Amino acid sequence: MGDGRIRIKFELNGSERQIDVDLSDSLLDVLRDDLGLTGTKRGCDRGLCGACTVIMNGKAVNSCQIPAMRANGKNILTIEGLAVDGKPHPLQEAFVDEGAVQCGFCTPGMIMSAKALLDQNPDPSDEEIKVALSGNICRCTGYVNIEKAVRKAADDIKSLDL
Amino acid sequence: MEEYKVVGKSCSRRDALSLVMGCAKFTDDLNLPGMVYGKILRSPHAHARVASIDKTEAEKVDGVLGILLPEDVPDVLFNCGSSPPYPAYVKDERILTAKPLYAGDRIAAVAALTPKACEEALAKMAVRYEVLPAVFDVRDAMKEDAPLIHPELFKSNVFKKTEMKQGDVERGFQESDYIFEDEFHIPSVQHVAMEPVSCICDYSREGKLTVWANSQVLFHDRRILAEILNMRENDVRIIKPFMGGGFGQRQQLHNQPVGALLSKLVGRPVKIINTREEEMYASCVRMSCICRLKFGVSQDGRILAYHVKVYGNSGAYCTHTPIVLGSMSKKYQYHAPHYHFEAFSVYTNAPVAGAMRGYGNPQLTLCREIMMDKMARKLGIDPIKFRLMNHVEVGENFPGVPFTVRSCAIRECVKRGEEIRQEIDHKEVFLPKDSNTVESWGVAFGCHASGTTDNEGMSSSAVLVHDDGTMTLLTGTSDMGQGSETAFSQILAEEMGVELKDISVTAADTSCTPYEQGSFASSQAYVGGNAVYNAAVDAKDKICSVLAKYYGIEPEKISHKKGVFTVKAPEGDIFLSLKECMAKIAFGKEGTAIIGSACYKADRSPAPFHVCWAKVAVDNTSGVITLRHFIQVADVGTAINPDIVKGQLHGGTAQGIGLALMEQIEIDKTANKPSTSDLLHYKVPTSLDMPEIHVDIVKNSYEPTGPFGAKSVGELSTVAVAPAIVNAVSNATGENSNFPTPLAKVFLLGGNREDFFY
16 A cells, blocks of 8 residues: 555635545545545546646646645645535536536536636636646537636626626 | 427536536446455557466455456457447457457456555566567558467458448449549547546346446447356346446447456455556557548549448457448448448457447548549549539438438538638638748538448337426436437427426436437437437327326327327317326326337438538648638538537537547557557647637438437537548648648658558
């Protein structure tokens, strides 16, 4: 098995969590296997497909490439933490409305990449959207409706803020 | 045309909210009590004999519960390709083998408490291989002195010939004014569905097996599993959870037989999830092939004769190859009084070929549509005009296909696409001629089928009508992301005259959903849709006959239209909603339950059509190709859900772009195995690789045999994408060369792409 276990503390979807992790565990292992947050997907385990994207301290990261220990003291947001009081986030709504979901396996990672983008850049250009999503592979949609959904969500969030 | 309430309208996928919230459960998201993990030891060699295996050290790994070697599993030959049991599906593979035939073949398997323990145990398995000579290219495999891949079954690596003939092709060539001939080498690509192949197998003490798997073909999987495990089919239950894509990769068994036997061995449920690397080299790929095409054409541009020879690289096992090759022959959408199609299935030690979106059609259409352009150019005819003047029309048959075309809006596709193209050209000025970058458009036509082209399509459905007038649709089909459950709900809602929210769906569980052939061959909208439609009609008939009893009148005196049942009672017409009917039926003194059910057996497979345009820019210095625009206009008959259809067109376009410009399984000739075994070395299109995509569906097409006029779309969407791009590149560079040569010069390979072909 692993080389030993270590206790980490971090903020996960707004709550403080403490958990013992194996030194060889990735953040993805801990989220899925230890914490049961299976919304974050394992698509390649090599940081090449983006299905496991979560937001760590404001940045979209491939959780399969983050040693769990490195989450210590960090703020982690997963797809399960986007809804507020059970209400879907505007990105989640836009993905439904724009037909941006086919098989849906890449969707959580895609939404997290988009969330990280919109948090930093509320009014991205089409090119900026493409760049932000370029680490997330989707094999079903050709990205057309996904990009539309991100655009729509950006507009929706702006109108909410007004 | 009749105005529909639900059909023809776009609505979101019925399960989209679960997916965006991250709560939809895919196979790997399920954890059963007591569940452990399984992993397969795969051959590192493309052709070898296992001289010895020692599992002693592996068994000592903490957490290991059991190990299976080839001698521990039933020694039965099977074909993992899940289709009806045609003789062409040669049974040539084993659950575990001591004579691996490709790098990735299954040698042994381990079950352990954690995935890490599985990996550690596999690393400690001491296997000694006697390496044998391997072949990867069909031309090498066909040589006299080639190593035989299956000597116990065939004395040649060419294990099957598939042929179709119409007229006398030699006479046709003699009567022709021009002969055009070419040879094409189409490389292999992989599906790269985002969810890896996954299964959980639970073999109970009572000898019953339950499998959760991302499968497209539950009932065929069940039949094959029962056969190789010597079980009865009712003791095998297969359930499909949420499924992350398929594209044909899951039209076959993968790790389920090993998983079932591991579960039996350790007495606990076993989960096996492929790594992405296993997906790439040890699941299946799109068949690579060599295609030789020869056309005979009259002076005025009529195709008189067409001869095709295809050598398909099946890889180490047969799986679907002979049928993939055979179905290629039935997608020829032009006239040819004299037509001869010959295809050869060839064993090699390359990754195993399986089913993939289009099932052979994209490969041959790519070759054919490149030639259509070349012929038009030589004849001095506009390429679109040349195609249209040879195109099959309504009332005619595709060469070699027994049924008549009943709907074809190819001319409308051309018209609509040309409008879009002109709008683009109007907005964007072409770069000046002396510029270093040359821009050009290219066009290609394509078609596909709605269900298998051998008329074997079959689906069945049941509708449970509840006492409040809502209903549950039971369907055995697998929605893998294409939205079939949503489209079925729309068909049912339309026919029953209810709202979409009145319908729920229970799908893809062999213990409670009716038998059907599976989600492949683009059969859902047409074959599955007809079954749902018929089940709705049956439910309504049953409601009418029970109401007749209730009112003491003849069933003919009750009719239904748009959700209202009209009872012609002696005291006057009574109008009832479905809810009111069901209240009388369920709670009346002769209370009964309404289960509508029906089967649909296809006697034809109507072709959907599309026309694709690509606009490329080629840099003359670097040779870099930039894809600027892609237009795809399709004739799918009635689009049950236009947004879902357009989503398919988008996705098929992306996969076609991958085939034309980016993707290729490559064999490392030193290591004798694929070098493209991860997503770093195998590039699929990302958001940054996509051009501007313009898709549309022509409105005035109606397939008289389809549910509400529908045909298919899933596979069609990728068929003619690659040739449109290649033709655009040829038009830009003026090169008269074959795929993939023009691209080889400019892409990563930096040389003759043929070197990488196997």
